[in-house]
Amino acid sequence: MTRITSVDVVDVRFPTSLTADGSDAMNKDGDYSAAYVVLHTDDPELRGHGFTFTIGRGNDLCVAAAEQRARPLVGRDVDELAADLGGVYRDLQSDSQLRWLGPDKGVVHLALAAVMNAAWDLAARRAGKPLWRFLSDLSPTELVDAADLRYLSDVLTRDEAIELLAARQEGRAERIAELEQSGYPCYTTSAGWLGYSDDKLRRLCEEAVAAGYRHVKLKVGADLADDIRRCGIAREVIGPEGHLMIDANQVWDVPEAIEWVGHLASFDPLWIEEPTSPDDVLGHAAIRKAVAPVGVASGEHGMNRVLFKQMFQAEALDYCQLDAARLGSVNEVLAVYLMAAKFGVPVCPHAGGVGLCELVQHLSVFDYVAVSASLDNRVTEYVDHLHEHFVDACVVRAGAYVLPTAPGYSAELRASSLAEFEFPGGRYWSGGQRAAVVA
Secondary structure, eight states: OOBEEEEEEEEEEOOGGGGTTTOOSSOSSOOOEEEEEEEEESSTTOEEEEEEEEOSTTHHHHHHHHHHHHGGGTTOBHHHHHHOHHHHHHHHHTOHHHHTTOSSSHHHHHHHHHHHHHHHHHHHHHHTSBHHHHHHTSOHHHHHHHSOOTTOTTTOOHHHHHHHHHHTOTTHHHHHHHHHHHOEEEEEEEEEOTTSOHHHHHHHHHHHHHTTOSEEEEEOOSOHHHHHHHHHHHHHHHOTTSEEEEEOTTOSOHHHHHHHHHHHGGGOEEEEESOSOTTOHHHHHHHHHHHTTSEEEEOTTOOSHHHHHHHHHTTOOSEEOOOTTTSSHHHHHHHHHHHHHHHTOOBOOOOOSTTHHHHHHHHHHHIIIIIOOOOTTOOEEEOOSSGGGBTTOOOEETTEEOOOOSSBOSOOBOHHHHHHHBTTTSHHHHTTTTTTOOO
């Protein structure tokens, strides 16, 4: 019998603000960070790794919340945990005193994601499978048992979810074989951070096209003249056949979003991402109606499955961009994937943060294999930053994620990276290089 013996939660921060990596109209100077959870067991070869993503100050709050979220797991039998990850999720989520601080949103929900991401990693490692295959090998009933369907029965019942998954079982082996050959399509945001110069933007767009990317995303929303110039550069480089996406990171009010996108529509963007407040369901719907045929994409700050339910009900999204570290881990992600499949909305996960590419590659592959069975209008984000810090880093070739093969959720950070970038005691932060940073 193998049991969880202890939990470590580490504040890890990387100084991405120095090079403007990750800069956008709302977040100009973020240091990509993770509240990193490790579930230790009495088997020294078996651990679970997970995290949630932040951009610097406040990461310590997520760490403190994750420590509280994880305490009930100490002493749990790993076999029992792996056999009922839905039950584990519901046990942790039902802590009424922590739930009061949300519910299902904010720091306590980010912490739940970090802890449950580690639990799913532990279960997949125990099974000797990458997470996407661990999920794909579960029966429709087992998947629905794991999913958080609470508050969703007006749009998706348990029986409907099981029926949907059962209908996708045929052809799974062929879809896996296809991805083994071609990979899962992705787009790059690495060329388009708002703090980059025009020369750097042009060079990175040229490199992206040469590397096989057909989708490139730019940050917009700070200055219209700058956006027009930068979109012109990107469109010139990627050509009329390439797909250009634009991302405002919530900076606009609804009328402003409609007007601004109107000025950029001549560059034929595939979508405008996060055009307004992430909670404004009706605002998204109004923008979508006004800017068509430019699509509307959102969801990286979607706080829970109920918000996504309302987005689908209001026909507010052309593309659903769920986040693996903001929703309540795989349990809540499953619910959003199932609703998206029912409403016919493609899921293109957000991955613009440390480690998110490592996680969402598994989710996208699972979606194609077991839920949507389609690659139409589906492309997953990729940013070429910080992958060197992960033991099982994602691999992208010719604009596509290579199918992960290592057991787990690809979430384990290297020991050397933790020693260097743990905050505030790691070598980088304690050495005085960032003395101006305030915890």
